[in-house]
Amino acid sequence: xxxSSNDRPNFAAxxxxxxxxxxxxxxxxxxxxxxxxxAAYDETLRTGQAVYYSRSRQKLWRKGExxxxxxxxxxxxxxxxxxxxxxxVHQTGPACHEGYPSCFFRQVTPEGVKVVATRQVxxxxxxxxxx
Amino acid sequence: xxxSSNDRPNFAAxxxxxxxxxxxxxxxxxxxxxxxxxAAYDETLRTGQAVYYSRSRQKLWRKGExxxxxxxxxxxxxxxxxxxxxxxVHQTGPACHEGYPSCFFRQVTPEGVKVVATRQVxxxxxxxxxx
Numbered sequence: 001x002x003x004s005s006n007d008r009p010n011f012a013a014x015x016x017x018x019x020x021x022x023x024x025x026x027x028x029x030x031x032x033x034x035x036x037x038x039a040a041y042d043e044t045l046r047t048g049q050a051v052y053y054s055r056s057r058q059k060l061w062r063k064g065e066x067x068x069x070x071x072x073x074x075x076x077x078x079x080x081x082x083x084x085x086x087x088x089v090h091q092t093g094p095a096c097h098e099g100y101p102s103c104f105f106r107q108v109t110p111e112g113v114k115v116v117a118t119r120q121v122x123x124x125x126x127x128x129x130x131x
Numbered sequence: 132x133x134x135s136s137n138d139r140p141n142f143a144a145x146x147x148x149x150x151x152x153x154x155x156x157x158x159x160x161x162x163x164x165x166x167x168x169x170a171a172y173d174e175t176l177r178t179g180q181a182v183y184y185s186r187s188r189q190k191l192w193r194k195g196e197x198x199x200x201x202x203x204x205x206x207x208x209x210x211x212x213x214x215x216x217x218x219x220v221h222q223t224g225p226a227c228h229e230g231y232p233s234c235f236f237r238q239v240t241p242e243g244v245k246v247v248a249t250r251q252v253x254x255x256x257x258x259x260x261x262x
Contacts, residue, residue: 028159
């Protein structure tokens, strides 16, 4: 298939930011959802390490730059509308800044939201007392 | 865990709309990403069928209402920031309106974007000639 404008996520559709899902390449577990702008996407493709755009900090977020919990990207997919990105990754350490393997560690049940995963690390050990 | 405001997705964080990931409950395949407002979320929980909010049509989108390709929801998860929803679903037919099992049927490769899945149905047979 030749390269074309369809080969590129449609960042304009998200006013410059598109959701990117990280999925564990080995287990299939959905690890997290973050956001990418064009620069984050390009750096991800170029380096093979997941780079997102932090909406709160308003800058590129090289996943693991502080925690060491990097994501090596095995494969990148676009959805049918080219407005969502899916990464299959090899995750070092927990994906979640709360210390859980996945950010989706809470299940909605009729009795309320319940933690259904086991903490892998203590976030205070990773990020220091400020967490 | 007692019910609290943390038991609810933080729809305000997304100006009323949050991304919702649908994952196949059996295979773990990521099927699609769509959007939910509070009404879509509540109806999903109440009925056990995935309901999204269509940004293009600006109304509730009961997944499968036209195609029959409904999603029965097995479990619902919230992420650490309560601003992304993950559904584990049992999908009837293809999840994607293009007729593929998943919307993420295109992989980004050094040679461009390649279709890496097999079409399950012809969209024209599902939606009629207008597709």
